[in-house]
Amino acid sequence: MAALDPFSVPVVDVPFSDCPVVGVMSAAWLPPGVHPALAGKPFFPARPDKRPAVPEWRPFADRLPTEKEIAAWKNHTGPWGMPCGPLSFVAVDFDGPGGKKFYEEKFGNGTGLPPTAMTPSGGYHAFFEYPKDERIIRLLKNAVRILPDVDLRVEGGYVIIPTDDSPDRCWLQTPDIPAPPLPDWIIDALRKQAAPQAVPEEQAGSYDGLPPRVNKGERNKMTSIYAGRYLARGLSAEETATILVAWNKRNPEPLPEDEIRRTVFSIAKREAAKTPSVELFDSSELTGLMPEEKGKIIEPFFPIGGKAFLAAWQGSYKSTMMLNWAVCINNNLPIFERFNTIKGRVLYIDRENPIHLVNERIERISRGLRGLRGGIKFDFPKAKPDLADRRVREAYIRTIEKGKFDFVIFDSFLCFFNLRNENDNTEVRNVLELVGEIPARTGAAILFLDHAPKPTADKIRAGIKVTPRGAGAKGDWADLVVTLEERVDEARTLRTLRFNKTRFTAPMPAMIVEVRPDLVMVPSGFDEICPVFTVRQTIEDNPGIPAGKLYDLLTARTGASRRTAMRATARAVELQMIHREETGRGVTFSPRLVTTAHVTNDEETKNDDKYRLLFQ
Structure with a gap:
């Protein structure tokens, strides 16, 4: 029997005798020539020039290929692209003289060497575990030159993977070791790149309550950030646009005023759509709003x-x-x-x-x-x-x-x-x-x-x-x-x-x-669903009760079926807890008669020392 991997769930019937496993689903697909340690990662066929050989490769960043897609690729021998992201890795591309030197400085002594592929240009693709910390994930983006000649490939990007048939690509460190976490020096570089580039203080001019000036490369991003902040504080779209138009004019290279206003009003419209609406319904309308009853797999x-x-x-x-x-x-x-x-x-x-x-x-x-x-x-x-x-x-x-x-x-x-x-x-x-x-x-x-x-x-x-x-x-x-x-x-x-x-x-x-x-x-026992003590108490409350009415009362009180109520009543009769009497009009039940000379509940009514006791 095959063990469970993340992509194959063996489902079997247990036979009567030797219990063999049947109906096992196929194992995780692996393209031909790709290292076995990458089984279960997403792949798609690529062309020799590294472009995708499929109309759209991005869906494979979120899912594995279907059997139909795999069958369509059966004649493709390579190369193969691997989407980066949560299902695979973060890929860091060390290319050019600066990137190669940087990789060799960080990992040249072989300590903590990540899974690494060598590229045709002599560079390195190093693979790291996709982070789970949301604060780090928010920093991730496909970027070039996060450090000199160092690029980053994350969700939305892909890399070409070495295969047995690719002479110009090979593994420097095979991927059969766990991918290490993203190094701190890469995270620091991402944080630095994400920080707004403010104009030096000597160029900022006098303080006027407006946000700090920014250079050309930061104008659009900071416009969106500041618009979101002002709108979140309760300012209207017009008030926000007025502030940011004044701020934009102070920047060394301002954006067109209509572009600032379009950005602000677009963000305001998008945020308004997120605002929850309160919709009231009359009680008479509730029946029509109820979803279809699914029923119970076990009643009730x-x-x-x-x-x-x-x-x-x-x-x-x-x-x-x-x-x-x-x-x-x-x-x-x-x-x-x-x-x-x-x-x-x-x-x-x-x-x-x-x-x-x-x-x-x-x-x-x-x-x-x-x-x-x-x-x-x-x-x-x-x-x-x-x-x-x-x-x-x-x-x-x-x-x-x-x-x-x-x-x-x-x-x-x-x-x-x-x-x-x-x-x-x-x-x-x-x-x-x-x-x-x-x-x-x-x-x-x-x-x-x-x-x-x-x-x-x-x-x-x-x-x-x-x-x-x-x-x-x-x-x-x-x-x-x-x-x-x-x-x-x-x-x-x-x-x-x-x-x-x-x-x-x-x-x-x-x-x-x-x-x-x-x-x-x-x-x-039947008395666990319909206790005999409940039967006796019901009859004590209703002396002389007909059988049919008794069974209805017991069913209503205990939730038991009518058959269970009948059997519980018969058990109470067998235990001499109640008295059953057949008359011309049917069967009735009453509290049991007890013979005693010492205990009575009616001192005036006697019959040869026999007393009717309602409570025993």
Whole structure:
């Protein structure tokens, strides 16, 4: 079985016996002759004169080529262009005498040598990691001469990559080492280039409250910057234009006045479009504004396209419960014999459990539920996929869309993220916002299994046993949060399922489920859904109540089905908690008669020492 890379998500059915992996997607594409370490980077064909050999190369800076595009390039042998940017690198071009000398001074001793390609002119293309700091990203731009004979290629630029067939290009340092961060001396050069070039003070004239004068090369940029600042302070477009026209006249080489005014009014129009508008609706119009109802993948608490967490301690059968859900959804069966499901396609991505264990569990559960296991797809990635990485998310999004999956399970949360601190709500919230892209784009509901921490003394006193780590962020993000707790019982394997959050329905009571020997999870007893104590209390409140009316009341009070209400009533009769009486008009129920000589609730009504007790 192939391990997961950012561009290939293996999706398989687990067979009955030896569990081979089938249906693996093709690996990341690599142009012929390109170094294998660059697999997964974006490429496009180029001409010998370095111009693109495709009508438009810029889309490949944001995505990988499709299979159709790759097939169209099958006869192209090179050269190959690589777009610079977040999917690849920042490329620094050291060319000309000054650039070559600069490179050799910085890296000549071989210390910290970045991946470097030699160009036909004898220069160097050095590759650095694309920065993650937004402050540095804002400085990046394709530029020439940021230092003497040193150019920069970032998003919007590209470079030609050496291949086995290119005699005039070769690797000085192969790219099979991690690209280092952008050096401080390049960042300093970018900051210096971005700083406005003010006129020397002796040329500035007397202070008059206007911005400092600037030279010719800075006029347009500083006009836009100053216009934005004045408009942000609440000045009108006309007031801003008046100020900047006066400032422009003080510059050594002023721009035309109409150009200053056009720039100001264009920025004002663009900023006005960003201003949020307040739109009011009458309450009678709200029905027509509602989006189309998507329905629930599990009635009534889990919507199609929803986001969920299941938290539990290790060994709490949480993976087993998710396999129960997967089989039920795959076969349109009710979960726990109570919650109806849609018939949907399920993808289970498992980094926790070995294949043979999953195979045994799903085989027993499928037989126990009398459902088909075929159609449930599994992915067992060997390498840890980081869903915070855009390329990994795109790979799963493509897989979900291609397989038309309705429900995707990730087992478990920490196996899919590289977090510094899993209890840091801010860090967890940031990665979850990125993952929200998966259900938003595919329409599939997703659920993360999560290991819960041991409860603190305060939580135990408050009756809280299980919560997800980083619970605040996960609870805010999810539409559904459920926890599974162990419940001690000598005869049966019981678990308490708590609905901590149900965004799309009223708060739901906890339920106790039993894990049968075939691993099917069912309510532990009819009295757990419709307690016999509720049956008795209902009859005590309504002595002599007809059977039909009793079942209706129990259904309304507990949410149980009519059949469950009937069985709970029969169980209460069996436990001698209530009295069942058949009359010519039907069946009625009343509180149980108890024989006693010591306890009475009616001292005046006697019948051979038998007293009717309403409360036992």
